Amino acid sequence: MSASETTVGGGRARPGAGDRGGLLGGLMLAPAIVYIIALVGVPFVLAIALSVSNATVGAPGIHGFVGLANFASALHNAAFGFALRNSIIVTLATLIVTIVLAVGESELLAHHFRGKWIWQILIILPWAMPVSLAAVNWLWLLDSQFSPVDWILRQVHLLGPGTLWGPANHMYYYGREWLGLGSITAINVWRLLPLATIIVLAGRTSIPHDIYEQAQVDGAGFFRVLLRITVPALGPILIVVTMFTALMVFGDMTLVAITTHGGPGYTTQLLPYWAFVQGIEGGALSQGAAVALFMFPILLAAAIFALRLAFRSANQ
Amino acid sequence: MATLELRRIEKHYGGVHAVDGIDLQIADGEFLAILGPSGCGKSTTMRMIAGLEPPTHGDILIGGEVVTHLPPRLRNVSMVFQSYALYPHMSVAENIAFPLRVRHVARAAREQKVAWAAGLMGIEKLLQRRPARLSGGEKQKVALARALVRDPTLFVFDEPLSSLDAKVRAMARSELRLLHDRTGITTVYVTHDQIEALGMGDRIAIMEAGRVRQVGTPQELYAHPADTFVASFLGTPPMNLMEREDHIVGFRPEFVHVATGAGGDDGALRIPAKIFELEFLGADWQVYAHVGDGDDTHRILARMDADEVKQLRVGETAELAVRRDHLRYFDKATGRRIEHVGV
Numbered sequence: 001m002s003a004s005e006t007t008v009g010g011g012r013a014r015p016g017a018g019d020r021g022g023l024l025g026g027l028m029l030a031p032a033i034v035y036i037i038a039l040v041g042v043p044f045v046l047a048i049a050l051s052v053s054n055a056t057v058g059a060p061g062i063h064g065f066v067g068l069a070n071f072a073s074a075l076h077n078a079a080f081g082f083a084l085r086n087s088i089i090v091t092l093a094t095l096i097v098t099i100v101l102a103v104g105e106s107e108l109l110a111h112h113f114r115g116k117w118i119w120q121i122l123i124i125l126p127w128a129m130p131v132s133l134a135a136v137n138w139l140w141l142l143d144s145q146f147s148p149v150d151w152i153l154r155q156v157h158l159l160g161p162g163t164l165w166g167p168a169n170h171m172y173y174y175g176r177e178w179l180g181l182g183s184i185t186a187i188n189v190w191r192l193l194p195l196a197t198i199i200v201l202a203g204r205t206s207i208p209h210d211i212y213e214q215a216q217v218d219g220a221g222f223f224r225v226l227l228r229i230t231v232p233a234l235g236p237i238l239i240v241v242t243m244f245t246a247l248m249v250f251g252d253m254t255l256v257a258i259t260t261h262g263g264p265g266y267t268t269q270l271l272p273y274w275a276f277v278q279g280i281e282g283g284a285l286s287q288g289a290a291v292a293l294f295m296f297p298i299l300l301a302a303a304i305f306a307l308r309l310a311f312r313s314a315n316q
Numbered sequence: 317m318a319t320l321e322l323r324r325i326e327k328h329y330g331g332v333h334a335v336d337g338i339d340l341q342i343a344d345g346e347f348l349a350i351l352g353p354s355g356c357g358k359s360t361t362m363r364m365i366a367g368l369e370p371p372t373h374g375d376i377l378i379g380g381e382v383v384t385h386l387p388p389r390l391r392n393v394s395m396v397f398q399s400y401a402l403y404p405h406m407s408v409a410e411n412i413a414f415p416l417r418v419r420h421v422a423r424a425a426r427e428q429k430v431a432w433a434a435g436l437m438g439i440e441k442l443l444q445r446r447p448a449r450l451s452g453g454e455k456q457k458v459a460l461a462r463a464l465v466r467d468p469t470l471f472v473f474d475e476p477l478s479s480l481d482a483k484v485r486a487m488a489r490s491e492l493r494l495l496h497d498r499t500g501i502t503t504v505y506v507t508h509d510q511i512e513a514l515g516m517g518d519r520i521a522i523m524e525a526g527r528v529r530q531v532g533t534p535q536e537l538y539a540h541p542a543d544t545f546v547a548s549f550l551g552t553p554p555m556n557l558m559e560r561e562d563h564i565v566g567f568r569p570e571f572v573h574v575a576t577g578a579g580g581d582d583g584a585l586r587i588p589a590k591i592f593e594l595e596f597l598g599a600d601w602q603v604y605a606h607v608g609d610g611d612d613t614h615r616i617l618a619r620m621d622a623d624e625v626k627q628l629r630v631g632e633t634a635e636l637a638v639r640r641d642h643l644r645y646f647d648k649a650t651g652r653r654i655e656h657v658g659v
Binding site (some may be wrong): 008208211213215216217218219220224228233235 | 394397399400403
């Protein structure tokens with residue numbers, strides 16, 4: 001600041017902390033850094049320490065160093081195999097269904113039609129619903145005895161003695177391996193679709209309209225425009241949606257804890273819930289930490305891959 | 317290649333008549349410029365020709381066939397948008413090839429066609445680039461190559477030069493016209509820039525408020541405007557219009573001269589005018605003058621060369637004159653041109 005400016009401004013015109021970029025930047029970043037260290041960094045380091053110890057819930061101190069024994073025993077547990085397989089299956093299935101539906105919905109909402117606002121509200125509704133309410137809702141919808149879905153299936157003669165999915169009168173959604181995984185996937189899609197749709201819709205509306213008119217004049221039909229223009233142009237946005245959806249699904253233990261509890265047997269077990277069952281409910285804190293850490297390289301690899309893709313397409 | 321015909325085309329948006337009954341016939345291989353101020357309905361007209369909007373009334377015929385209700389892909393009309401609308405995630409080569417891909421042209425034929433179009437536009441070296449890394453002029457050439465590559469029956473241009481800077485624009489104008497002459501494709505060129513319309517069009521259709529005011533060659537329009545709108549729209553500066561008792565008289569600034577001699581009965585219009593300002597424009601001078609007095613003052617503009625301007629002084633009154641055959645007359649009520657009025 002020059003002397004002439006101080007006279008023009010009058011009063012307080014000396015450079016303050018706000019004028020020193022480095023200091024101000026540091027101050028503004030500090031809360032985020034403290035937050036990340038306290039809630040991500042410390043637990044992460046703690047988890048690594050726990051995973052190579054013999055700590056239990058009864059004796060949580062990190063004393064005995066046992067090397068990779070916890071990892072070895074986790075690998076040998078039959079439940080771990082199921083949990084790893086199911087986590088990957090549920091994540092991939094949720095991803096595919098969510099992205100297909102989100103692109104479809106955003107394509108719908110990018111156009112103008114009568115009653116569009118009702119659709120918009122319906123699409124956003126699951127997101128606004130409290131988790132506890134949603135859990136009760138889904139427990140009832142897919143209940144083993146009183147499921148209204150089963151009732152509808154019976155009414156249209158798809159379920160019950162002598163029908164396609166008979167002879168039982170119930171589907172037992174949370175009591176069978178693939179129906180259980182399917183149910184968890186369906187609920188995941190239900191709760192993640194609103195945000196995914198909003199993100200994709202934001203990307204969709206930022207694609208210049210004249211490109212679509214140009215494609216029309218060039219002779220392209222609806223599906224060609226969708227697959228050759230819309231989806232490639234959405235590229236970076238879809239990577240973001242993929243990343244956040246994958247992380248939300250892969251790291252989530254609440255759904256399986258509310259619905260199937262990993263059963264029957266371990267057939268619908270998922271990694272995060274298995275870590276919880278082992279470490280907290282089973283009391284083997286170190287085992288739980290080891291299982292949880294198995295997820296880390298997978299998530300890290302996925303995140304790095306997605307970010308690299310995003311940066312590459314952004315730089316082109 | 318084909319003729320294009322618009323028959324009583326109308327387009328209404330709610331109660332607004334954006335296009336209000338247009339009749340146009342464009343000959344095979346002709347270059348027609350549609351010129352008008354913004355909001356005159358020229359872009360809407362063009363979008364209806366391309367098939368992006370259906371007309372409310374009327375018919376569109378391409379090559380004698382009614383295409384009014386056909387979607388764009390069944391019309392074989394190539395359109396170049398103002399923004400060029402290049403597909404951002406495709407390379408230049410993929411952009412140019414897109415209309416061919418859509419038509420399931422075999423790969424070998426496609427590559428040959430792309431090379432041909434790129435060669436014609438001189439952009440062979442850009443084929444692997446992305447649109448984000450092209451200059452405005454290069455983008456325009458890519459858009460033209462993409463429009464060319466599928467042998468369209470009709471070219472439709474929506475102000476394709478308006479996003480280029482002035483220097484490139486003059487060059488692009490002549491290139492575009494050359495391209496038309498070489499391919500012979502019937503072209504509709506929408507613009508609000510009269511220099512483009514005058515310089516490139518075989519004929520010009522001047523639009524205002526959803527209607528065509530006049531269609532004709534650039535020379536016809538300039539020399540014989542059909543009404544006061546065309547007279548005051550075309551030309552920089554436009555025609556001088558002076559109200560008289562029962563009509564309006566018009567004359568172009570370049571036909572205003574300093575009166576010589578005593579002034580016989582040659583029928584020339586003589587205007588005693590107070591010189592207001594002299595402006596140097598390089599090749600010539602622009603003279604601002606006031607005619608009349610009190611409430612009845614007109615401002616007129618004149619273009620004169622340096623020798624003539626020497627006879628004028630700012631603030632002094634001079635006798636200006638316009639030759640009789642350079643005078644145009646318009647009806648005071650309708651603004652339409654009328655034939656000779658007794659002086």
